[in-house]
Structure formats: structure tokens, C-alpha cells
Amino acid sequence: MANTKPSSSRRARPAREFPQPYTTVDVVIFSVIDNALQVLLVQRPDVPGEPYPGRWALPGGFVDVEVDTTLEDCARRKLHEKTGVKSPYLEQLGSWGSAVRDPRGWSATHVWFALIAAQDVSLAKGANAAEVAWFAVDALIGKHALAFDHDAILMAAVERLRSKVEYTSLPAFLLPEPFTLPQLQRMYEVVLGRPVDKSGFRTRMLAAGFLSEAGYVAGESNRPALGYCLVDRSAPAVFPRTFSPRGGD
Amino acid sequence: MANTKPSSSRRARPAREFPQPYTTVDVVIFSVIDNALQVLLVQRPDVPGEPYPGRWALPGGFVDVEVDTTLEDCARRKLHEKTGVKSPYLEQLGSWGSAVRDPRGWSATHVWFALIAAQDVSLAKGANAAEVAWFAVDALIGKHALAFDHDAILMAAVERLRSKVEYTSLPAFLLPEPFTLPQLQRMYEVVLGRPVDKSGFRTRMLAAGFLSEAGYVAGESNRPALGYCLVDRSAPAVFPRTFSPRGGD
DNA sequence: CGAATAGTGTCTCTCAGACATTATTTC
DNA sequence: GAAATAATGTCTGAGAGACACTATTCG
Numbered sequence: 051m052a053n054t055k056p057s058s059s060r061r062a063r064p065a066r067e068f069p070q071p072y073t074t075v076d077v078v079i080f081s082v083i084d085n086a087l088q089v090l091l092v093q094r095p096d097v098p099g100e101p102y103p104g105r106w107a108l109p110g111g112f113v114d115v116e117v118d119t120t121l122e123d124c125a126r127r128k129l130h131e132k133t134g135v136k137s138p139y140l141e142q143l144g145s146w147g148s149a150v151r152d153p154r155g156w157s158a159t160h161v162w163f164a165l166i167a168a169q170d171v172s173l174a175k176g177a178n179a180a181e182v183a184w185f186a187v188d189a190l191i192g193k194h195a196l197a198f199d200h201d202a203i204l205m206a207a208v209e210r211l212r213s214k215v216e217y218t219s220l221p222a223f224l225l226p227e228p229f230t231l232p233q234l235q236r237m238y239e240v241v242l243g244r245p246v247d248k249s250g251f252r253t254r255m256l257a258a259g260f261l262s263e264a265g266y267v268a269g270e271s272n273r274p275a276l277g278y279c280l281v282d283r284s285a286p287a288v289f290p291r292t293f294s295p296r297g298g299d
Numbered sequence: 300m301a302n303t304k305p306s307s308s309r310r311a312r313p314a315r316e317f318p319q320p321y322t323t324v325d326v327v328i329f330s331v332i333d334n335a336l337q338v339l340l341v342q343r344p345d346v347p348g349e350p351y352p353g354r355w356a357l358p359g360g361f362v363d364v365e366v367d368t369t370l371e372d373c374a375r376r377k378l379h380e381k382t383g384v385k386s387p388y389l390e391q392l393g394s395w396g397s398a399v400r401d402p403r404g405w406s407a408t409h410v411w412f413a414l415i416a417a418q419d420v421s422l423a424k425g426a427n428a429a430e431v432a433w434f435a436v437d438a439l440i441g442k443h444a445l446a447f448d449h450d451a452i453l454m455a456a457v458e459r460l461r462s463k464v465e466y467t468s469l470p471a472f473l474l475p476e477p478f479t480l481p482q483l484q485r486m487y488e489v490v491l492g493r494p495v496d497k498s499g500f501r502t503r504m505l506a507a508g509f510l511s512e513a514g515y516v517a518g519e520s521n522r523p524a525l526g527y528c529l530v531d532r533s534a535p536a537v538f539p540r541t542f543s544p545r546g547g548d
Numbered sequence: 549c550g551a552a553t554a555g556t557g558t559c560t561c562t563c564a565g566a567c568a569t570t571a572t573t574t575c
Numbered sequence: 576g577a578a579a580t581a582a583t584g585t586c587t588g589a590g591a592g593a594c595a596c597t598a599t600t601c602g
Contacts, residue, residue, distance in 0.1 A: 068361070069364050069365075070319045070320070070321055070322055070361075070362075070364075071319070071322045071362055071364055072319055073319055073320045073322060073396070073407055112317070112319075113319075113320055113396070113405075113407070115318050115319075115320055115398065115404075115405040118398075119397060119398050119399075120396060120397040120398075121394060121395070121396035121397070121407060142393050142394065144391050144393070144394075145370060145391065145393075145394045145409045146370070147322070147362070147369060147370035147409065148368060148369040148370070149364065149367075149368050149369075150368075155364075156362075156364040158322055158362070158370060158407075158409065160394045160396065160407065230581085231581085231582090232580080232581070247564090247565060247566065247567085248581090248582085249564095249565085249566080249567080249582085249583075249584085250563095250564055250565055250566085252581095252582075252583085253563090253564085254564085271573085271574090271579070271580050271581080272572080272573050272574050272575090272578080272579045272580050272581085273571080273572045273573040273574085273579075273580050273581050273582090274572080274573070274580095274581085275580085275581055275582085276581085276582090290540070290541060291539070291540050291541075291563090291564075292539060292540075293564095479554085480554085480555085481553075481554070481555095496591090496592060496593065496594085497554090497555085498555085498556075498557085498592085498593085498594080499590095499591060499592060499593085501554095501555075501556090502590090502591085503591085520552070520553050520554080520600085520601095521551080521552050521553050521554085521599080521600045521601050521602090522552075522553050522554050522555090522598080522599045522600045522601085523554085523599085523600070524553085524554055524555085525554085525555090540590090540591080542591095
């Protein structure tokens with residue numbers, strides 16, 4: 051990086067003198083609520099000078115160079131502020147930057163996506179907190195509903211999630227521990243939007259070795275099911291093949 | 300993004316007033332030369348005020364808000380300046396940002412990685428161009444050799460490349476068109492660092508449907524081989540399963 | 549005609565998908 | 576004991592890996 055100044059006419063001046071883009075961080079926070087994949091949005095303030103007043107947007111904001119030591123810290127901080135969750139699954143999604151995506155000027159945003167269990171959340175509704183709410187992803191996608199380029203970012207996040215769910219244990223992060231295999235299967239089915247065979251599912255999950263038994267959970271059904279915890283919460287397991295029904299691809 | 304100012308004490312002032320991180324773009328440019336995976340590096344200038352003088356680094360630099368309209372444009376521009384290549388395979392790798400990665404202050408870099416055919420490159424060695432050279436990846440990895448946090452970025456790029464090569468047609472972008480299946484197989488073997496079975500390889504490539512025949516190429520060997528071009532240069536094909544030897548993981 | 553590489557054929561064994569069956573709890 | 580859900584068992588077919596074999600060119 052940074053091997054030359056942006057243009058030769060500024061070569062002699064110190065770096066701070068030429069204009070920098072705004073740097074922001076946004077977080078796409080997913081959870082499964084009411085058997086639907088949902089995303090957390092915040093409502094933009096309705097005050098002069100703020101773009102997209104009243105519109106819903108992904109939680110995020112400017113990097114504060116005096117508070118945040120890394121971009122990931124910044125993402126983690128914003129997630130914690132909105133949800134109270136301290137140890138989510140957090141993965142970098144990508145970055146979006148252009149001259150036109152923010153009416154205030156050239157800006158670049160670094161985007162993370164997070165998976166959290168709905169039960170762990172206590173939505174922030176404090177002092178200066180704007181409205182915060184869950185929205186079903188299926189109702190948002192395709193619509194041009196969000197502020198900035200957040201529709202495109204949300205779409206990219208959903209695509210990334212759905213594709214990784216085909217071959218990783220990501221949905222386990224959508225459940226509070228301990229959870230049962232039928233619960234986990236339901237997470238897969240909700241995110242993928244299609245049913246999954248029970249027998250193959252169990253074989254696959256247990257063979258992947260990312261679950262450790264945690265005693266029986268007197269659950270939501272007649273017969274109690276065996277509970278499991280994650281062996282390693284820092285990263286999902288990767289399966290050698292994708293889920294897929296016989297004929298499909 | 301950008302739903303609040305970075306801290307409440309600055310709330311009333313216009314956004315331009317609070318300090319922004321530096322925004323840069325770096326490009327990890329891969330090619331296969333002499334049967335080895337290589338990466339393009341540039342030598343940092345040895346002048347006062349420039350960090351890491353004389354050290355090798357990934358090509359990149361500050362975003363120029365007056366020239367670049369998007370981050371990807373900026374990456375594409377930097378790649379073209381160094382190599383002369385106009386239509387590489389280009390994919391966003393991620394971003395790295397922290398208070399300490401650049402001694403000049405809080406900085407965030409957006410990183411792309413590119414695959415190009417060695418034959419298409421004409422290394423820039425013009426006016427203000429610093430030294431530019433190819434380095435074998437295997438000789439760099441593990442060493443603490445590069446400027447900034449570029450060792451870590453390079454490592455992440457190599458990991459991403461190697462893992463995607465297991466289930467995509469990415470290595471096809473390392474060859475000039477038309478290319479033969481044996482040539483393509485060699486690209487896979489070089490990147491993966493292990494031999495690949497010929498028969499299975501051919502079945503897989505042809506079944507994936509991303510190749511179109513382009514006549515015989517009087518090649519580098521005794522018997523001429525059938526040449527192929529890519530059906531779609533904008534994205535790699537994705538295979539349903541990974542490459543992997545029998546006993547492997 | 550032999551060496552070298554391109555390209556094809558065949559066998560086997562794994563494993564995921566489909567579905568039937570058994571097990572354990574509540575009411 | 577009936578209903579509901581958890582958990583296991585069995586069969587089968589697609590397909591990847593391994594390797595043997597054929598085809599075509601050059602010297």
C-alpha cells in the first residue's frame with residue numbers, strides 16, 4: 051500500500067494534506083426468528099444534514115480513530131452496542147467504496163456479517179439510540195428499500211451466507227448452546243429454504259467432529275433430544291461436499 | 300454506514316472536520332512462472348518520510364478521490380500501471396485496517412487479488428516507476444520480508460487462492476488463451492503443490508462446461524493437443540466437489 | 549520404430565440421498 | 576396405547592480416484 055502519493059502534483063506535501071475518503075464500518079447481523087432469516091436494521095436520524103433521513107439501514111458508522119484500534123474492533127463494538135452480544139460469529143464480507151455511494155462525498159465502507167442467536171439479543175433502545183428492528187430477509191430482497199447501497203450489501207451478505215451454509219457448520223452460530231440436532235437441522239432448512247434429509251444430516255454433522263455432547267435437553271417436543279455444544283466457537287467446520295438433493299446442483 | 304458521528308463531542312461539526320484514516324488499495328498479483336507460483340512486488344522508495352524504504356511491498360497506494368470512481372477501478376488502475384494487463388481475473392480479498400499498520404497513522408487498505416498469464420505482462424519500468432519484480436511465493440511465506448502488514452496479506456491471499464483452486468476453474472486465468480488441458484493441469488498442480496490424476500481431471504474440466512474448443516495447438520510437446528478458450532472470462536466455474544486424493548481430508 | 553505426450557476406457561469403492569424402521573417420551 | 580418426535584438401519588446409484596490402455600506426433 052501507500053507507495054506513492056495520489057498524484058504527482060501533491061508529491062511534496064505531507065500525506066495529511068490531500069483529501070481522504072470517509073471510512074465507515076457496517077455490520078450485517080443475521081438471526082433466525084419465527085422460522086425466518088432476519089436482519090437487524092436501524093432507522094436513520096431525521097435531522098438536517100443527515101442523508102437518507104428516516105430510511106432503514108445496516109448498523110454501522112464512521113471509524114473513530116481515537117477509539118477503534120482495528121476495523122474488526124470497530125465492527126465488534128458496533129454489534130455489541132446494538133445487540134448486547136459479546137461473542138458473535140463475525141466474518142469479513144468485503145468493502146464497498148465509490149465517489150457516489152454517500153451524498154456527503156467519497157466514502158468506503160468495510161462490511162462484516164454476523165450470526166447470532168435471537169435469544170441472546172437485547173436490542174439497544176437507550177439514550178441516543180435510533181429505532182432498531184428485525185426484518186425478514188425475504189421481504190427486503192429485490193426491493194430498493196434501504197439507505198445508501200445497503201440493498202446491494204445485504205444481497206451480497208445473503209448470497210455469501212446461503213452459499214457457505216451449503217458446506218459449513220455456520221447455522222450452529224444461530225443457536226444458543228446447548229442445541230439439539232433437530233434444532234440445528236431447522237436452522238439449515240430456514241437459511242437454505244428447502245427441506246434436508248434427517249438421516250444424512252445427522253451423519254454429516256456428527257462425522258464433521260465439531261460437536262460435543264452436552265447431555266439431554268428436555269426440549270420443545272415429546273421425546274427429549276441429545277444436546278450439543280461447539281468444540282470451537284472461533285470458526286465453522288467445513289464439509290468436504292455440499293448439501294444437495296439428488297438431481298439438483 | 301455513517302449513521303452517527305464517531306463521537307458525541309464532535310456531533311455538531313461537519314463530517315469533514317474529524318480525522319479520517321488513510322484509505323489505500325493494494326493488489327496481490329499472482330502468476331505462474333517457471334513452474335512456481337509467483338507474486339509481483341514493488342520496491343519502496345528510499346526517500347525521507349516514506350516508511351519501509353527499500354523494502355519490497357505489494358503494489359498499491361492511496362485512493363485518489365479525484366481520479367478513482369470506485370475502489371475496484373482503483374485496483375484495476377494500479378494493476379494496469381504495473382503490468383500493462385487490461386483484463387485480469389480480479390477478486391476482492393478483504394480489508395486490513397488499524398492504528399498501527401502504517402507508521403504515518405491510522406490506515407485501512409482494500410485488497411484485491413489478481414491472476415494473470417505471465418506471457419501477457421510487460422513490467423512497468425518507466426519514469427517514476429520503482430523496481431518491480433516477481434518473487435516465488437514459497438520463498439516468501441513464513442519469512443517476515445515485506446513492508447507494512449503485507450506478509451499477512453500475502454498469506455491470506457495464498458490461502459484463498461489455494462482453497463478456491465480446489466473447487467473452481469481459477470487456474471485457467473493463469474494461462475493465455477487458447478490453452479490445452481495438459482497445460483491447465485500443470486497450473487493446478489503448481490498451485491496445489493501436488494499431482495492430479497489426468498483422467499479425472501479431464502472429465503471434471505469438460506463436465507463443468509466452462510471451456511470451448513479452439514482448434515489444435517501445435518504445442519510444446521510431441522503430440523499436439525486440443526486448445527480451449529473460456530466461455531466466460533468474468534467468473535470462474537464452480538465444481539460441486541473438491542479435488543482430493545482418496546485418503547486425504 | 550521407440551520415446552514422449554495426448555487422450556480414453558474400465559474397475560472399484562465410497563458415500564450421499566431416499567426411505568423404512570425402531571426408540572422414547574407426553575398425554 | 577396413541578401421537579409425536581428422536582434416532583438408527585438399509586438399499587442403491589452416481590461419481591471420483593486409480594490405473595491400464597490406445598492414439599498421434601517427433602526424431
